[in-house]
Amino acid sequence: MNLIERNVDVVTGSTNVEVLHSIAEFPVFMGSVDQSFETDLFAEQSWSISRDTGILQLARLIPLDILYQSQHAGAVGGIWMEHHRQFSEFLKSFSPLSVLEVGGAHGILAKLYHAFNPIPWAILEPNPAPVDGCKARFIKGFFDDRFTYPEYFDTVVHSHVFEHIYEPDLFMRHLSGFIAEGKHLVFSVPNMQVMLERKYTNCINFEHTVFLTEPYIEYLLAKHGFKLLAKEYFLEDHSIFYATVRDKAVRPITLPPDLYEKNRQLYLDYVNYHRELITDLNSRIAATPNPLYLFGAHIFAQYLIAFGLDTSRIVSLLDNDPQKQGKRLYGTRLTVCSPKVLREVKEPVVILKAGVYNKEIKEDILGNINPDVLFLE
Numbered sequence: 028m029n030l031i032e033r034n035v036d037v038v039t040g041s042t043n044v045e046v047l048h049s050i051a052e053f054p055v056f057m058g059s060v061d062q063s064f065e066t067d068l069f070a071e072q073s074w075s076i077s078r079d080t081g082i083l084q085l086a087r088l089i090p091l092d093i094l095y096q097s098q099h100a101g102a103v104g105g106i107w108m109e110h111h112r113q114f115s116e117f118l119k120s121f122s123p124l125s126v127l128e129v130g131g132a133h134g135i136l137a138k139l140y141h142a143f144n145p146i147p148w149a150i151l152e153p154n155p156a157p158v159d160g161c162k163a164r165f166i167k168g169f170f171d172d173r174f175t176y177p178e179y180f181d182t183v184v185h186s187h188v189f190e191h192i193y194e195p196d197l198f199m200r201h202l203s204g205f206i207a208e209g210k211h212l213v214f215s216v217p218n219m220q221v222m223l224e225r226k227y228t229n230c231i232n233f234e235h236t237v238f239l240t241e242p243y244i245e246y247l248l249a250k251h252g253f254k255l256l257a258k259e260y261f262l263e264d265h266s267i268f269y270a271t272v273r274d275k276a277v278r279p280i281t282l283p284p285d286l287y288e289k290n291r292q293l294y295l296d297y298v299n300y301h302r303e304l305i306t307d308l309n310s311r312i313a314a315t316p317n318p319l320y321l322f323g324a325h326i327f328a329q330y331l332i333a334f335g336l337d338t339s340r341i342v343s344l345l346d347n348d349p350q351k352q353g354k355r356l357y358g359t360r361l362t363v364c365s366p367k368v369l370r371e372v373k374e375p376v377v378i379l380k381a382g383v384y385n386k387e388i389k390e391d392i393l394g395n396i397n398p399d400v401l402f403l404e
Contacts, residue, residue, distance in 0.1 A: 028068055044086075054067060055093055078287055130185055185214045216244065304334075321378045369400055374399050378403045
């Protein structure tokens with residue numbers, strides 16, 4: 028596997044970057060699989076920072092056909108459904124007549140929007156996995172300068188896609204050339220600033236390769252001629268909704284001068300937190316005789332394991348996504364079970380570090396499965 032070197036600032040193209048921290052071996056795919064562990068691939072995960080703009084970014088990238096070898100994002104959970112519902116309401120306020128969605132995956136957003144406004148909707152997605160009842164037209168592929176779309180549209184939509192883009196400046200340039208004057212770009216992105224501040228393990232990884240916070244997003248929007256119409260926050264620590272319009276009169280803006288110092292310290296604090304967390308968790312694991320489980324067949328578990336979590340006594344991974352259950356989390360030897368397996372276990376211990384989803388997961392297990400579960404958080 029040949030990694031893609033990224034030694035320039037993805038915002039400005041400057042070569043004034045420095046490496047901050049590396050994890051020697053990290054799984055290159057965050058999904059659950061049926062294949063044997065011996066076929067799994069690992070790569071060094073190395074994070075750098077631009078001395079000019081303070082942008083945090085992955086120094087070496089996984090080839091896209093390996094990174095997105097299959098669809099892994101589960102469409103389960105109350106928080107995600109509420110995100111899609113509120114984002115569809117946000118979109119509705121701009122009255123689109125026809126939508127092209129980039130990276131729509133399962134089509135839940137389109138399905139929700141069609142429930143109250145059945146407009147033409149197409150989804151460009153490399154790994155389509157449409158949910159039942161989605162009436163959108165799926166187009167298999169990636170958005171780049173070679174993509175053409177002959178049908179009428181007045182709004183481009185993407186949700187939790189921007190942070191996956193390897194070259195965000197180039198992506199915005201392509202969008203600028205693709206979207207005509209007066210047409211809209213409406214999108215949702217994770218609130219990465221708050222996520223990293225709160226040490227969430229799903230913030231930056233092999234898929235989220237750029238710390239794409241509000242200053243950088245709004246800098247790129249202005250640079251490529253998009254006028255900001257509205258911005259809305261979903262929860263304190265989940266997502267930010269943006270609505271923009273293509274407007275050639277928009278002038279470039281500058282970035283705050285202190286982002287290098289702030290982001291560098293923020294990332295180093297994140298690393299130190301996880302080192303101390305793993306030391307504490309391993310100590311608590313060693314001290315309990317109870318059956319142990321780890322929640323989250325996803326990046327949550329992979330990060331903890333990469334930082335040194337002792338998995339020798341873990342019975343299995345737990346995940347609410349039925350598509351993952353019965354499989355193995357890539358990069359680990361752990362199989363995935365439904366949390367319902369806890370129902371007959373006496374005082375099981377569950378390691379839970381799932382960021383914004385912790386509360387929802389914990390309440391479901393205690394209220395619907397086993398009130399005697401003990402959590403290590």
